Amino acid sequence: MNIKSFILNISFFVSTSILILGCSKSSVSQEDSYYIKYQVESSMPLGIIGTKVTNTITNEKNESINSVTSVGDVWETTIGPVKKGFVASVKSVKYNWTGEVENRLKILLRVQVSKNNGPFALKKSDEPTTARATAELQYVVE
DSSP states (O other), rough: OHHHHHHHHHHHHHHHHHHHHHHHHHHSSSOOOOEEEEEOOOOOHHHHHOOOOOOOOOOOOEEEEEEEEEEOOOEEEEEEEEEETTTTEEEEETTOSSSSSOOOEEEEEEEEETTOOOOEEEEEEEEOOOOEEEEEEEEEEE
């Protein structure tokens, strides 16, 4: 084998390797990642102060996380990343609620999703006009 053939063979091998490696990297698709934004909005008629709600969400590790907030506040938190199929869950309950009928507290729930760091989009909401002491919402990431 002469030097010219040797150089041509090495050049061919290097070019082919680069082409194969470049193609294999581009053909591998990355799995989508999602971020979940939970929102709880609670309200009562004016003049009623001091009422609180306990908000419970499922985080990216499928753990339940609690947060107590004052009625009248808009509470939100964002978790992630999560994968397709994740069950986003948010629940809000009047603090120290004992099961009595609630005719003043209004609770609104929303779940928004961001796919691959895109803008958040509302995926599911529960926004009734009637009073209640508890509300719960789930959404499966699609």
